[in-house]
Amino acid sequence: MCLAIPARVVEIHADDTATVSLGGVRKQVSMALIEDPAVGEYVIVHVGYALSKLDPAEAERTLALLASLDPTEAAA
Amino acid sequence: MKYVDEYRDGALAERVAAAIAAEVDPGRIYSIMEFCGGHTHAICRHGIEDMLPATVRLVHGPGCPVCVLPIGRLDMAIELARRPEVTLCTYGDMMRVPGRDRGSLMKAKAEGADIRMVYGSGDALRVARENPGREVVFFAIGFETTTPTTAVALVQAKALGLRNFSVFANHVLTPSAIQAILDSPEVTTTGSVRVDGFIGPGHVSTIIGSAPYDRFARDYRRPIVVSGFEPLDIMQSVLMLVRQLNEGRHGVENQFSRAVSHGGNAKAQALVDQVFELRDSFEWRGLGTIPDSALQIREGFADWDAERRWQLRYVPVADNKACSCAEILRGVKKPADCTIFGTVCTPENPMGSCMVSPEGSCAAYHLYGRWRDMEKRA
Ligand code: SF4
Numbered sequence: 001m002c003l004a005i006p007a008r009v010v011e012i013h014a015d016d017t018a019t020v021s022l023g024g025v026r027k028q029v030s031m032a033l034i035e036d037p038a039v040g041e042y043v044i045v046h047v048g049y050a051l052s053k054l055d056p057a058e059a060e061r062t063l064a065l066l067a068s069l070d071p072t073e074a075a076a
Numbered sequence: 077m078k079y080v081d082e083y084r085d086g087a088l089a090e091r092v093a094a095a096i097a098a099e100v101d102p103g104r105i106y107s108i109m110e111f112c113g114g115h116t117h118a119i120c121r122h123g124i125e126d127m128l129p130a131t132v133r134l135v136h137g138p139g140c141p142v143c144v145l146p147i148g149r150l151d152m153a154i155e156l157a158r159r160p161e162v163t164l165c166t167y168g169d170m171m172r173v174p175g176r177d178r179g180s181l182m183k184a185k186a187e188g189a190d191i192r193m194v195y196g197s198g199d200a201l202r203v204a205r206e207n208p209g210r211e212v213v214f215f216a217i218g219f220e221t222t223t224p225t226t227a228v229a230l231v232q233a234k235a236l237g238l239r240n241f242s243v244f245a246n247h248v249l250t251p252s253a254i255q256a257i258l259d260s261p262e263v264t265t266t267g268s269v270r271v272d273g274f275i276g277p278g279h280v281s282t283i284i285g286s287a288p289y290d291r292f293a294r295d296y297r298r299p300i301v302v303s304g305f306e307p308l309d310i311m312q313s314v315l316m317l318v319r320q321l322n323e324g325r326h327g328v329e330n331q332f333s334r335a336v337s338h339g340g341n342a343k344a345q346a347l348v349d350q351v352f353e354l355r356d357s358f359e360w361r362g363l364g365t366i367p368d369s370a371l372q373i374r375e376g377f378a379d380w381d382a383e384r385r386w387q388l389r390y391v392p393v394a395d396n397k398a399c400s401c402a403e404i405l406r407g408v409k410k411p412a413d414c415t416i417f418g419t420v421c422t423p424e425n426p427m428g429s430c431m432v433s434p435e436g437s438c439a440a441y442h443l444y445g446r447w448r449d450m451e452k453r454a
Contacts, residue, residue: 003114003434004221004279004305006079023077030198032228033344042079044282044335047167047196049225051344052282052335054079059334062304066088066312069095 004046006054009039020045079334083306084122092311093127099318106132107270108317109407111254112277113140113435114305120440122307124314132314135269138253138362138405139277141218141246142169142433146361147393149246150175153215156244156386157181157189163207165200166215168193169433172426176393197229197243204233204241213382214243221279223247223371224344227351230377244382245373248358250280251288252369256360258296262408269407273317275310276302278332283348285340289328297326304332351377359392361429362405399428404437411441418442 007020007029018031020043030049031037043050100106110116116136119125125134138144154175157164164181171182171193185191190210194200197214204212216226226243233241254274262269276289281302289300299320303313313331320327330336351374358370373381382388395402399421400414411417411430421427423439430436434443 004282006077008078023080030225030228033224033341033347035343044279046221046279047225048198049196049228051221051224051279052341055334059079059082062309062312062331062334063082066092066308069091069315 004044004051006042007045007050009037009041009043012037012039018050020050080306083304083308085308089127089307089311092308092315096132096311096315096318097129099315099322100129100131101322102131104131105270105272106318106321107135107272108132108275108314109135109137109257109271109273110275110303110310111137111139111250112275112280113143113433113437113440114279115275115277115303115310116140116437117435117440118305118307118310120444122310123444124307124310127311128314132318135271135407136404136410136437137257137274137407138360139219139250139280140430140433140435140437141222141248142167142173143401143405143429143436144248144253144360144362145170145173145217145246145429146359147175147395148359148391150181151179151393152388152390153244154179154181154184156213156382156388157184157191159211159386161211163190163192163203163210163212164215165192165194165203165212167217170215170217173429173432174396174427197226201229201232201238201241204238205236208240210240212241214241215246216243217246219248219250219277219280220283220348221277223352224283224341224348227344227347230351230373230380231347233380234377239379242380242382242385243373244388245352245371247352247371248360249369249371250277250284251292252366253360253363254289254292256363256366256369257406258292258298260363260406262406271298271407272321273299273301273326275313275317276300276328278302278304278309278336281330281332281336281340283341283344285338286328286330286336287338287340293326293328299326299329301329302332302336304335350374359390360405361395362402396427401428401430401438404430411438414438
């Protein structure tokens, strides 16, 4: 039950809910925990609620950090 | 899937593995506890332990809400579900957890109790609105990740004046469990559990932020890295912990910065605070009774509190003697150390809670056949 997955906000509805796309599968989830959600943003979804927004810049930064790892250098 | 696939790149994982192998001090053991059951599951699923040097050991922690709920609390839910006027809405994972005398919600349902599996609190609220003649109770469990979702349902129920809805609250707090582990005799005196650092629960921290761990890192001198759940996230977190330990540092670092901030989700925290307050004490399976370690519904929402409505009383029940869940939750034992693991106790016929939820260590080991590897290694 602890599973939480990233989803893209597709459409925002009036009742504090939004339609999100979970890898192509559409689902209506609650946005009650999110400040100012916007279409196109990514959120982490858990038991039918968006928990937080995903920060694309931070996501890139993490990947860049991983890609820059040079094990041979670390061994030296 | 975006924000998933990139963090499963095998070639990158090998680079991180090589960096870890190159940076570990060969004369030293690195004993790292992943608190969260979601991490345990991912570690088993992706074979993370096989990518790590033998000196880096992962100790599985108690962060599985289904696993830590004691039998006595489950029995309260079963008792509620048996009342003729009640419709009990529960997360599916709770259905097969064994209660007292081998009872379970599944069994109660087979015997006629009105029990429905729901995906979350929102579904339970809908069941209540669609069935005004029924007393609909939501069996709420979970750590800080799930608590705000229960809070939202309670606020909505009050706003709607929905009188046939209530919540049986069993929400527990991560920092209390971390503290219980660090204060346990196994860690402090006997040394049978060694925790040099923590992989911190990422989803919990989307809500509470990384700030609540600052205190542990400082007072207990243990580094904590809040981590995402994909294999690259976990590998990178291990590397960050190895580096802190090598340098003699014990800070809180945030690997999951794409979703977690230092302060967390303020809107969610305010909702939780509006609805819940600290419970004086709560019994956890494996960790015992811990003061201020769980939440209860505030007076202002008393009309929606199932414990008050039916005056439910908690009666502690001892675990099945053959089951080692308690030791597994404290990190003292691994699933294969349990004599009935995989024989008498299987996911189809679980004897303990750790075999039920996918985040439970026994279920994760069983599902991905990890015990065979352990036998090979031994
Ligand atoms: S294998 Fe089953 S009985 Fe043994 S500890 Fe795990 S859940 Fe309990």
